[in-house]
Amino acid sequence: MSIPSFSSATTAEEVANAFSAEIKGKNVLVTGTSVGGIGFETALAIAKYANLLIITGYNQERLKLSEEAIKEEHPHANVYCLVLNLSFLASVRKAAAEINALPEPLHVLINNAASSWGDFKLTEDGLERQYATNHVGPFLFTKLLIPKILAAASPEYTPRVVFVSSVGHTHGSGVDFDALTAPNAAKFAIREAYRGTKSANILTAIELYKRSKGKINAYSLNPGLVYTNAFNNETATAIFTGAGFLDQDGRPNAAYAWKTIPQGASTTVTAAFDPRLNDKPGAYLDDCIVANEKIAPHSSDPANAEKLWDLTEKIIGEKFTF
Template sequence: MSTEPTFSFATTAEDVATTFRDEIKGKNVLVTGTSLNGIGFETARVIAKYANLVIITGYNSERLKLSEEAIKKEIPEANIYPLVLDLSSFASVRKAAAEINTQPEPLHVLINNAASLWVDFKLTEDGLETQLATDHFGPFLFTKLLAPKLLASGTPTYTPRVVNVSSVAQAHGAVDFDTLATPNQAKYSKRGAYLQAKSANVLTAIELSKRSKGKINAYSLHPGMIFTNAFQNEEAIAIWQSRGALGPDKKPNPASAHPWKTIPQGAATTVAAAFDPRLSSQAGAYLDDSTVANHLIAPYNSDPVNAEKLWNITEKIIGETFTF
C-alpha cells in the first residue's frame, strides 16, 4: 500500500527531490540566485539530477560559472544553462528574459529565490530602492516576461508553477504603498525594507494565482532560519543577537527559540513548492517545513485588497501588464 509522503523540519531538498523525481523528470526549471553555499544552489543541484533542463542565474558571471561547474562535476549528465541576471536592473531583467524567450523549450517552473538582504539605502538605475527592486519588482517583471514560456508548458494534466521564496518575516511586515514608486530615505530601514519585500512575495503569489485563473499556480514559502551571508551584516547580527538567535561569537545559537536549518534543509520547502502534486489544488498557498502553512500568513498578507493594490501599483512601476 502506498502512503502519502510526510515532511518535517529535518527534511532535506534531496529527500523531497527523490520523493518527487517522477514529477521533476522532463521539466525545465529556472532558479534565480544560485551562488555556491546558498539555498538556490542546493535547489538547482537536487533538481538537476532529474530535470530535463535547469537554468541557473546570478549577477556575477564568474560565480555563476562556479555553480555550473560544481553541479556538472557531481552530475555530468545534468543539462545546465547559466544566465546572467541582475534583478535590481530592469534592463538586465529584460535582456535575460529575452535570451530565455529565444530558446525553443517551454518553462515548467520559475523559482524566484534570489534576494538582496539588509542593504544600505540606495536607488537603482530605475529609481527604486535596491532591496525592494531586487526582491519584488525585478522578480515580478521577470515573471511577467517569462509568462508566455510558462503558459506554453501547460497541458490538461499539468499547470506551470511560480515559487516565491519569502520568509517568516512576512508576518511582521506590511508594504508601504506610498514609498514604492518614490523611496523615502528618511523612512528607510534595512529591516523594514526586508519585511516589506517578504510581504510582497506572499501577496504576489496569491494574486498571480488568482489572476491566472488556473493557468499558473504560484506559491510562497518560508525556507527556515539558515546561516547565510545575510547574517554577516553588523546590523542584522545585532538584531539576531538581541533575539537570542546568534550568540556572542556571531554564530548560530543552538538554544535559539528559532531553530536553525542547514542549507539542504532550507532548500527542501522550495523543491516541495515546485513539485509536490498535492499542491495543485492549493494555488497561492504558503509553505513551511515543506507543507502548507496558510495559518502562518499575516492577515495583512492574505488580504485580497492588499494583493490587488500591490499588483496594480507594481504593474504601473514596471510599465508592463500581465496577460494570460
C-alpha cells in the same frame, strides 16, 4: 503514489527523490543560485532529474562556480547559466529575452533571489534596492516569461511559479506602498523594508494565481531560519546577533531552531513539485506543508494583493497578459 512524510529536518534532496517522477522532463529556472545559499541547494537537488536547469546570478564568475559544483555532483545535468541582476530592470528584460529565445518551454520558475539587510540605496531605476531586487525585478521577470511558462501547460500539467518569502513578513506591517513608489531615505528602516518585500512575495503569489484564472499555480513559502551566505553581509550578522539569533562570534545560537541549507531548500522543492498542491494554488508553505494560517493578515488581504499588483504594473510600465 506513496509520499513520505516531510518535516523541518527534511532535505531538498529527499524531497527531490520523492518527486523524481514529477521533476523528470521538466525545465526549471531558479534565481539566485550562488554556492552557499538556498537557491543553490534547490538547484542542486533538482539537477539530478530535470530535463533543463537554468541557474541565475548577477556575477558571472560565481555563476560559473555554481554550475561547476552542480556538474561535479551530477555530471549529466543539463545546466544553463543566465546572468540576471534583478535590481536593474534592463538586466531583467535582457535575461528574459535570452530565455524566451530558447526552444524549451518553462515548467517551473522559482523566484528565490533576494537582497536583504542593506542601507538605503536607490537603483538605476529609482527604486529602493530591496524592493527592486525582491519584488519589482522578480515581478517583471515573471511577467516577461509568462508566454514561455504557459507553453509548458498541458491537460495534465499546470505550470508553477514559486516565491521564496520569509517568516520575517509576520514581524513587519506589510508592504510599504510609499517606499515602493516614492522611496525616501529619511523614512527608511532596514528591517521594515526587508519584511515588506517578503510580504510582497506572498501577495504576488496569491494574485498571480487569481489573475491567471488557473493557468498558473503560484506558491510562496518560508524556508526557515537558515545560516547561508547572506550572513557574509556584516549588517545582517549585526542585526541577527543583536536579536540573539547569532552568538557574539556570529555563529548560530543553538537555542533557536536553525536549519541546514539543504533543510532550508526542502520547502522550495516541495512547492515546485508536490502533486498534492495541485488543488491548493496560492498556498503558503512552511516545513514542506501548507501553512496558510501562518500568513500575517496584511499579507493575505486580497485588497493589498490587488493594490500591489496594479502599482507594480505601473512601475514596470507593462501589464500582465495570460
